[in-house]
Amino acid sequence: MADIEALFLAHQSRLYRYLCRAVGHADTARDLTQDVFLRVTRGSVPVAGDDEQRAWLFRIARNLALDHHRHQRHVRAHEAAAPALDHRPASQDVDAAIREALAALHDVDRDVFLLREVGGLSYEEIARATDLTPDAVRSRIHRARLDLRDRLSAPIQARRLQPMRQADRAR
């Protein structure tokens, strides 16, 4: 139990952030992160290296996010029909734009991209978590980046005017 808890605690922040982007809602992400922990405690941690255990955790998170999406499709359609808010703060506009851009990606491309950028998984770990080959992961991440670059050109240009940290900060 202590090992499972330690494993979860070591990755909960990234899991939560990944789920935030994957489902687009902080409260839901919080609930799903708790669900990940419940699933983890019910199962048994694979006897493997850290990388494989991390991939296993994110695979659980990804499956929960996919389940959530299946149940929420009609809700999202309803929300899309709602009138847009005109007076949101700029930060919320950017966040909404990011959510929309991510939602527009192919499901698998979005998953591998978020597992990399927010989850911090390597291509090999993502391949394990998604049943893809590392080459396919590499190709999909690159495609997602190009797509998001087009969709988010204004926020990206604005962000480029601010200081940035090292490129590989998601690791």
Add this chain to the structure above:
Amino acid sequence: MHDDVISAFLDNEPFDPAALGRALADPAGRDLLLDAVALRHLVAGEEAGLAPMARPRGGRWTRAGLAVAAALALALGGYALGHRTGRTDERRAIDAAPAPTQVIDLTPGVQWHTIPGGHS
């Protein structure tokens, strides 16, 4: 296009240095690299307010823990305050003379002398 060598470099994955050199020799390649880094910052959520979550398990325990911590803080604070106040009073007692319990007026011209065996 610059293939995905820039992505591989950005993601700390194995890449062909020569291919990366060619990609970054092109202004468009450098632009892609900077855009990808900016995109990473945006999506990672710091700007979007994706605050780290609290310890996810046992909200009640968290509240109970806070209550215990608050009680301890109050108890320790009270003790510390009392201790400090006590020390202050103690120092004040050392520094200042005690209040007199009896006042004897000095009357000029009165002959004072000791009476053996007692006083009147």
